[in-house]
Amino acid sequence: MARGRAARRVTDIRRTVEAVWRIEGGRIVATLAKMTGDLGLAEDLAQEAVADALVQWPESGVPQNAGAWLTAVAKRKAIDAWRRRERLDARHQAIAHDLASRTLASSTDEEWEPIDDDLLRLVFTACHPVLTREAQVALTLRVVGGLGTEELARMFLVPVATIQQRIVRAKKTLSLAKVPFEVPDPSEWSDRVAGVLAVVYLVFTEGYAATSGDRLIRTELANEALRLGRVLVGLLPREPEVHALVALMELQASRFGARTLRDGTPVLLADQDRSLWDRAQIARGSAALARADALGRGRAAYALQAAIAECHATAPSVDGTDWERIVLLYEALGQLSPNPVVELNRAVAVSMATGSANALRIVDRLAGEGTLRGSHLLPSVRGELLARLGRTEESRSELLTAAGLAGNDRQRDVLLAKAAALLVERPDDAN
Secondary structure (H helix, E strand, O other): HHHHHHHHHHHHHHHHHHHHHHHHHHHHHHHHHHHHHOHHHHHHHHHHHHHHHHHHHHHHHOOOHHHHHHHHHHHHHHHHHHHHOOOHHHHHHHHHHHHHOOOHHHHHHOOOOOOOHHHHHHHHOOOOOOOOOHHHHHHHHHHHOOHHHHHHHHOOOHHHHHHHHHHHHHHHHHHHOOOOOOOOOHHHHHHHHHHHHHHHHHHHHHHHHOOEEOOOOOHHHHHHHHHHHHHHHHHHOOOOHHHHHHHHHHHHOOOOHHEEEEOOEEEEHHHHHHHHHHHHHHHHHHHHHHHHHHHOOOOOOHHHHHHHHHHHHHHOOOOOOOHHHHHHHHHHHHHOOOOHHHHHHHHHHHHHHHHHHHHHHHHHHHHHHHHOOOOOOHHHHHHHHHHHOHHHHHHHHHHHHHHHHHEEEHHHHHHHHHHHHHHHHHHHHHH
């Protein structure tokens, strides 16, 4: 009995540690990177602190300020390592003296200290041009978003080993290149901004629709991405795509309140209570898109996506949505940034504008190309289209395939429910 309670407590603590890391991990690594000047070392120290928490918290309980506890422990580990090497410089001595004057308990009871833009510095560091774009995105999502390698592998449709190699290689490259932990000089921004925007949007995307776990929406990630986007607007007020990215995130986030029930069950777009959409956030998103347009350089990828999101956010209903306009916007986006997911989304819009048969031809072509193999997205869309065309058994097969590929528990439940509903409609299919 007592052993069972202890095991449950350890399990609960592990979940708590994972939750704390999801929310605070990026800030913790950013603080440590600023202190040590070494991104790889910063993440190693943070992970060592997490390991200590898994050992100590089942006995001592979860600290009131868990993020500060992990940061303080990681800082002490850094200082201990410097002391052991007996090569403390003046800066390290000052840090050691400051932390040594406080007890661990008092450190962890403090309010979380403002980090200014340490997370933004972390993003710029991870997006240094010395790294490939794939490495920039993987590393930043790992250290800022707290995503595991399995989640990243699902997101990028590559093996876990490939993601692990990218991250390890990226850390080594940054260390060998002695990349400083800082926001670059304004003269370097044009070379770095595309990578930074890509990463910020991918962090938001993971928050908008989590690739794994038991939550559809990870609001802490989406809100952090939106905060970083707003900071970037202050840094780059003449860059239209920065305004456009903020517009896109504002418009997408405006629907969060209606996308799930209180228990976390997803609510499909057609069933959402649009009175729960955040009208103030929709207005902010539209204003940000207008600012991007006012700069007069034409719409690029984020602005086109923001325009699509605006069509959805301002429509009175699914039937009242301007699907023809959305199809045209997706066609423009596909020309500018060819991507199988963009084409799949265009197919969904085509199904609403001109019918499921036309959309199915697009989806079948994508299936033949094999670019989305391993993703639940294509079979889920194909299953929906087949259901509308009355091809029930084929639809069920596609939806079950999609459910087997979905990494997120909530998405999987929705797909299984759709497949089950088709079975109820056609009970003879089970024979």
